[in-house]
Amino acid sequence: KASESNLDFQRQPASTDGKNETPEQMCSRKELHVDLNRPDDTLQVLQDLKHQSGDTAAPNIMENVNQVENQNNDQSNDVDRASRKWKLENNEKVDEKKEETTLEPGHQLIPTAPSHIPPEILTDIETELVYIDEENIHFEFARRFVSPSTQPTVCHSAKGDAPNTSHGRTLPKLDKRLQMMLQEASACYRQKNYTAATEQFSTALELCNQGCAIDVSCTPSSEDACSITSFIETKLVICYLKLGKPDDALNHSYRSISLNPAYFRNHLRLAAVFRCLERYSEAARSSMIANHMYWMAGGTEQRTGDLIKLYWQAMIVEAVATEASFSVMYTPFVTEVTDDKIYEINCAFARKHPDYMEYIYTDTQGNHILPETTNWPSQVPQKYLLTLGFKDKFIGKTMETWSRRKTPIFADREEPYMVVTTEETKMYWENTGKKILPVMDFISTTRLSDDRSVCSRGIEKLHYSSLLGRMQRVEEQYQVINQAMAELATVPYLQDINEKDGE
Structure with a gap:
């Protein structure tokens, strides 16, 4: 029986009207079809690195690439042996996995998930x-x-x-x-x-x-x-x-x-x-x-940039593979998204991930980027909408509410300066905080900065450190404060790409 992957790429671009697309946007869609449709993209990238690196390149990487290529002649494209969720469309060989499944009549195709990187x-x-x-x-x-x-x-x-x-x-x-x-x-x-x-x-x-x-x-x-x-x-x-x-x-x-x-x-x-x-x-x-x-x-x-992108892609794959509470899907973003389009995207997600239908919502900011279609600095990266589905309805609704707030927050206070006891804070952490934190971290894997505030990620971490302090988890609080300071120090350098996008 064919099984579904919990990381998908929705082929239909999120636009209000496909007829109004510019030739450049149509060209971008065609290129995306090529880039994301091959399950052996990772091996192709590694082969490209081999040609770019010349005779003096690090031999260990290419030796391992050759080993992976030999293994793929006899093995399925298994994403993670230890994962319960990262499943392929069938249990056939890699060459047989180039088939695509259609979303529905008249829609573009949904490619298979990115290859696991050994x-x-x-x-x-x-x-x-x-x-x-x-x-x-x-x-x-x-x-x-x-x-x-x-x-x-x-x-x-x-x-x-x-x-x-x-x-x-x-x-x-x-x-x-x-x-x-x-x-x-x-x-x-x-x-x-x-x-x-x-x-x-x-x-x-x-x-x-x-x-x-x-x-x-x-x-x-x-x-x-x-x-x-x-x-x-x-x-x-x-x-x-x-x-x-x-x-x-x-x-x-x-x-x-x-x-x-x-x-x-x-x-x-x-x-x-x-x-x-x-x-x-x-x-x-x-x-x-x-x-x-x-x-x-x-x-x-180019070799250095490609190796970093490969590492980035591998970490996204591992993050999804090891997460049991939610699933994700990315949809190419073209123009402003209507409510009807969001409904259509959510329905597509539900068909692909029936185990994660308790609550589904799509992040409409449309500023997510993926390593497969990011090519700094020669061109602006393709942007995506992120759709998340949850097994726990409460966590899904909470995440959607937080994502729509004008200011970022990660706190147990319903209102600013509201007094809470240590026991209330611990109860909030057990019931909500520790379940939401992994989702917040994942959303940041493909989004450089938040449209609400350039400092959103740092502010959220500072809120989190305050919560840890009230639970008297001092060592963790110290680490999170250092993490927040690193995030805030990085903000000015992330703005360069966003200002270019605005232009």
């Missing part, structure tokens, strides 16, 4: 982009955000990084003690002595906190000090990941972003931390931001 591929991506260690410790300093339209010509690294300086600015001169300590820490890391490296980087961080980051012969610069401190924080992230301690890496990752939000590797390393913690929705969001930051800061290597 763990070994993700590990190789992390080896190349996350765990990289540079002998020159200045390699990651001074990553300023520069819009591609105004960026000057500068040198780029061999690893496809965004520029390491902007406007001809020289790199900071380190305090001699700090420089020696960082060199020793890097040597320990390259020798795979991660415990010693962690101790050295921690001591270096203490020196920075004491104001010993910049050499006394130089004029102190707060931006230089932030770049250096962020560099040390992100090295601690890598060391703790190597030691299998993602919990210890989390706050260091948040702080590295707060200090240097424009550097894409900081966000990608946070994504790797979230993946280790099995917080896949948050990993997907961090990957999306990393991809955006890479191109907006002037990255030039």
